[in-house]
Amino acid sequence: MFNRNHNLENTSIVIIGSGTAAVSAAQSIRKYDKDIEVTLITDETVMEYSRCGLPYYISGVVDKFENLVEYSIEWLKNKGIKVMTDCRVKSISPVSQTIYFDCNNAVNSLHYEKLIIATGSRPKIPHLEGVYKNDGKLIENIFTLRTNRDAECIKKIEKGMKVVIVGAGLTGVETAEALSSKGIEVSIVEFFDSVLPSVFEKDITAELTKNIRNNGIKLYLASAVKEILSNGEMVKGVVVSAAEKEIKMNADYVIISAGNKPNSEMAIEANIKHTESKHIIVDDHMKTDMDNVFAAGDVTAMYAPYAKGYVAVGTGSIATRQGLIAGANAIGKDEKFNLPFVNARTTQCFDVELAAVGASGFELDNNKVKYITYYYEGDTHPRYMPWNRKVQFKFFLNEDGQLLGAHCSGNKASQRINILSLAMAKEVNIKELHNMEFAYAPAVSPVLDPMYIALTGLYIKWKRITAYQ
Numbered sequence: 346m347f348n349r350n351h352n353l354e355n356t357s358i359v360i361i362g363s364g365t366a367a368v369s370a371a372q373s374i375r376k377y378d379k380d381i382e383v384t385l386i387t388d389e390t391v392m393e394y395s396r397c398g399l400p401y402y403i404s405g406v407v408d409k410f411e412n413l414v415e416y417s418i419e420w421l422k423n424k425g426i427k428v429m430t431d432c433r434v435k436s437i438s439p440v441s442q443t444i445y446f447d448c449n450n451a452v453n454s455l456h457y458e459k460l461i462i463a464t465g466s467r468p469k470i471p472h473l474e475g476v477y478k479n480d481g482k483l484i485e486n487i488f489t490l491r492t493n494r495d496a497e498c499i500k501k502i503e504k505g506m507k508v509v510i511v512g513a514g515l516t517g518v519e520t521a522e523a524l525s526s527k528g529i530e531v532s533i534v535e536f537f538d539s540v541l542p543s544v545f546e547k548d549i550t551a552e553l554t555k556n557i558r559n560n561g562i563k564l565y566l567a568s569a570v571k572e573i574l575s576n577g578e579m580v581k582g583v584v585v586s587a588a589e590k591e592i593k594m595n596a597d598y599v600i601i602s603a604g605n606k607p608n609s610e611m612a613i614e615a616n617i618k619h620t621e622s623k624h625i626i627v628d629d630h631m632k633t634d635m636d637n638v639f640a641a642g643d644v645t646a647m648y649a650p651y652a653k654g655y656v657a658v659g660t661g662s663i664a665t666r667q668g669l670i671a672g673a674n675a676i677g678k679d680e681k682f683n684l685p686f687v688n689a690r691t692t693q694c695f696d697v698e699l700a701a702v703g704a705s706g707f708e709l710d711n712n713k714v715k716y717i718t719y720y721y722e723g724d725t726h727p728r729y730m731p732w733n734r735k736v737q738f739k740f741f742l743n744e745d746g747q748l749l750g751a752h753c754s755g756n757k758a759s760q761r762i763n764i765l766s767l768a769m770a771k772e773v774n775i776k777e778l779h780n781m782e783f784a785y786a787p788a789v790s791p792v793l794d795p796m797y798i799a800l801t802g803l804y805i806k807w808k809r810i811t812a813y814q
C-alpha cells in the first residue's frame with residue numbers, strides 16, 4: 346500500500362495539457378493516491394487521443410475519431426480528477442505558486458502545490474509570402490496536422506483536389522500517404538535533398554523516396570515553397586523555387602508540415618530553465634529547475650549522453666513514460682528514467698518500415714562530433730526464400746567504439762533498432778556488440794543475420810581506423 350508522505354497531505358496538483366504526457370501523469374497519481382486533489386486544465390475540448398493515429402483517421406483506416414480517444418473526460422472524472430477544458434493557461438507565478446488562465450473570456454487563477462507542465466508542441470509556420478490573411482489568420486485551406494480539428498479539416502479534402510504539402514517530415518509524409526490512398530493529387534516540397542531529413546539518414550530513406558514517387562506523388566527535393574498564391578482568402582497555388590528556377594503549381598489546399606515548436610512560452614516567462622530551442626529542461630525525475638514544477642512530453646528536452654547535451658522529446662512513447670514519472674514524483678515518489686535517453690523512433694509509410702536511435706550524421710556534423718560511419722545493405726532472409734527483401738543499416742560510432750546512432754530501413758527495422766537502443770543505453774562497446782547472438786531459421790532470417798554482418802563490418806572499419814591512432 347502507498348505510504349503517503351505527510352508533507353503532501355492536501356496537496357493540490359495542477360496538470361497543464363491533455364495529451365499523453367498530461368493524462369499519464371494523472372493516471373500515475375491515481376495509481377498511488379486515490380484522494381489527492383488533481384486538476385487537469387487544457388485548451389482542447391476532447392480528452393487524450395492518439396495524435397499518431399490521426400493520419401489513419403484521415404485515410405479511413407480508422408473509421409471513427411472516437412476510436413482514437415484513449416481516455417475520455419468521463420474516465421478522468423470517474424477517477425476523481427477535475428477536468429477543465431477549453432481553458433488556456435497564460436502564465437505561471439512560481440512565487441505564489443499560481444497559474445493564470447483564460448476560460449470563457451475571463452481570466453482566472455488556480456493555486457498549485459505541485460505543477461506539471463505537459464503542454465506539448467505545435468506546428469511551426471514558416472515565413473512564407475501569402476500565408477496569412479489581412480486579419481493575421483492563416484489563409485483558408487492552409488492546414489497543419491496536430492489536433493483532431495486539423496484532422497477533420499484534412500479529412501474533408503476530396504478526390505480530384507490538388508494538395509501541396511510543405512515539408513517531407515514524418516507528419517508530411519504520413520499525411521501524403523493518407524491523402525494519396527484516397528486518390529487525391531499530392532505534391533510534396535522539401536527544402537532538404539531527402540525525405541524525413543531531420544529524422545533519418547538520406548541513404549536509409551532511398552527506398553521510401555522511390556515508393557513515394559511510385560505512388561504517384563510529385564516529390565520536389567532541395568526545393569522551397571516561396572509563396573502561397575491566393576485571392577486573399579482561399580489558396581490558389583504555390584510558387585516553388587528549385588535549382589534556380591521557379592515553378593508555379595495550382596493547389597486547392599496547402600498542408601504545412603515544417604516541424605514543431607514547444608508550447609513553452611509561459612514556462613520561459615516564469616524563468617524556468619530551457620534549451621536554445623525553447624524546450625523545458627527536465628532531469629531524469631522530470632523536475633524542472635523551479636521548485637515544485639515538473640514537466641513532461643514534447644515541451645521538454647532531456648539529457649542524452651550520446652549527444653552530450655539536451656535533446657528535445659518528440660515521440661509519444663517517451664512523452665507517456667515521462668508523464669508517468671512526473672505524476673509519481675509530484676506526489677513524493679522517487680521514480681526516474683533508469684536508462685539514458687537515446688531517442689528511439691520509427692515509422693512505417695508507403696510500405697517501408699524505418700527506425701533510428703541516437704544521432705544522425707547531420708546532427709553530429711552540426712555539433713562538430715567526430716565519428717566513424719558505416720553503411721550496409723543485406724538480405725532479410727536466405728536468397729532462396731521467396732520473401733527475401735533488402736534491409737539497410739547506417740551506423741555512427743565514436744573513436745572509443747561507442748554507438749552514437751543507428752538507422753535502419755526494411756523488414757523489422759524497429760525491432761532491430763530496439764536492440765541497438767538497449768546497447769546504446771548500456772554503452773555496449775562495438776567490441777562486444779558485433780559478437781551479439783542472433784537466432785536463425787530460413788523463414789525468419791539468413792544464417793548470418795544482416796545486422797550481425799553490418800555490425801561486424803562496422804567493427805572491422807573501426808579497428809582499421811583506430812589502429813593507426
Ligand SMILES: Cc1cc2nc3c(=O)[nH]c(=O)nc-3n(C[C@H](O)[C@H](O)[C@H](O)COP(=O)(O)OP(=O)(O)OC[C@H]3O[C@@H](n4cnc5c(N)ncnc54)[C@H](O)[C@@H]3O)c2cc1C
Pocket residue numbers: 361362363364365366367386387388389395396397398399400432433434435463464465466490491516519608641642643644658659660661662663664691692
Ligand atoms: C500526425 C502525427 C503523428 C505522430 N506519430 C507518432 C508516432 O508514430 N510515434 C510517436 O512516438 N510519436 C508520434 N507523434 C508525436 C506524438 O504525438 C507526440 O510526441 C505526443 O503527442 C506528445 O504528447 P504531449 O502530451 O507531450 O503533447 P500533446 O499531445 O501536444 O499535448 C499537449 C496538450 O497541451 C495543450 N496545451 C498547450 N498549451 C496549453 C495552454 N497554454 N493551456 C492549456 N492547454 C495547453 C494542448 O492543446 C494539448 O492538448 C505524432 C504526432 C503527430 C502530430
